[in-house]
Structure formats: structure tokens, C-alpha cells
Amino acid sequence: MTAAKVKQDMPPAGDYGPIDYKRNLLRRGLSGYSMLALGIGTLLYRYWKIIKCNREHRRLQIEDFEARIPLMPLFQAETDRRILHMLRENLEEEAIIMKDVPGWKVGKSVYNTTRWLPPLLVELYGLRPLEERVFANIMRYT
């Protein structure tokens, strides 16, 4: 078989060099305990910072309330005037609309008591376009 030399793919002369197969994890960076300490330390620092920020926020909030609370009687008086004005207008309109209906008492209260009840949205905006009532419904909760 060695008569004709067949060209084969053989390793280079001098063989290959040594192959790196052993474990090669670098021993770098912080150890486990110190990373844990760093994490917990960051947590505690941030907790303290949150507490301080919340207290500051609470102080600012109290300042806002102190601005709002003395003005509340003024706003309430305005709202009351407006509601009474609207009820008066509705009463007059009702008198005009229902003047031909027999047996209708204008402004008759449906209750047996004479207590003041906060009027419903329907009572205030009943004769107005629907958008006003929808808007008032939204504004009631803002």
C-alpha cells in the first residue's frame, strides 16, 4: 500500500500546541458577603430617604390644605347661590310650562317633610341640554 503516496490531511509538522481545558474562572470582584452587605446597605439607605421625603411631602401637603380650608366657606357660598338661582329659574319655567295642566301644583315637594334636601342633578339640569348635565356629573367628582 505504500507504493503510491496518497495525499491526506495530516497535522502540521510538530503537532498541535497544548489545549486549554482546565477551569479558568477568574477570582475577581467582591465576595458574596460583601455584595449582600452592599445590597442591604443600599436598601436601608433608601428606606431612610423615602421616610424623609414622605415627611417633606406631608409638610407641603399641609401647606396646601391650609390654603384651601379658609377659602372653603367662600366656595360653598358661591355654590349655594348658584344652586338656588338654578332652582328658582327651573321653578319659573315649570310655572310657564305647566300652566294649562289641570291640578298641577307648581313647586310641590314630593316629600312630606320640609327639610332641605340637596337637589339632584336631574332637578338642577333637567330643563337644560344634556351636555350640561353630563359635564356637571363629571365635575361633581373632581
Added chain:
Amino acid sequence: MPFLDVQKRFGINLDWWWTIQSAEQPYKFPAQCHAFEKEWIECAHGIGTIRAEKECKIEYDDFIECILRKKTMKRMDTIWRQREKLMKEGKYTPPPHHMGKGEPWS
């Protein structure tokens, strides 16, 4: 438990606030029909259903009206229908503040 009032014995208030509308509420938010319910309960307590239906009819009607608002809605409905009828016949035009063109109130 029926004969052992546990909450009163220990002085705690776990669920009294959801028994009736007029009970002591957390944060003191009143119900809308608080007054009517209070009147009705004060009238009707301890005298039995048959007597209560006869004697406390006024308070009961007001309370139910406050909750369901049937009479209010019926009244508004009558007014609306009459208004539509008159507008269709052309005898009534709503004033500007009822058509969305009123001035801003101050």
C-alpha cells in the same frame, strides 16, 4: 351570636357600620338618606310590623322616595313630556339659559 354580643363585650366595632345606613360610619361619611332612615327607625322600632305600617307610613314613604326617587322622576317626566308637547305645537320656546346659551354665573 344571638345571646352573646361579642362585639359589645369586647368593645370593638367590626361590622356595625354596614347593618343600617344610619349606623356610625368609618370616617363619618353620612349616607344620603341618613335622616329619613333615622326618623323611620325611631318611629317604627319595637312596635311590630302591622302597627308600624299603619303609624309610620309618612316616614316610610319619604325614606323610600329618597332611595328610589320614583316620585321625583315621575314629576320630572311629566314636566318633560308637557314641554316636548308644547315645543312641538310651537307654543313654547325655552329661554336661552335652558338652551345652552346662558351667561356664566358669578
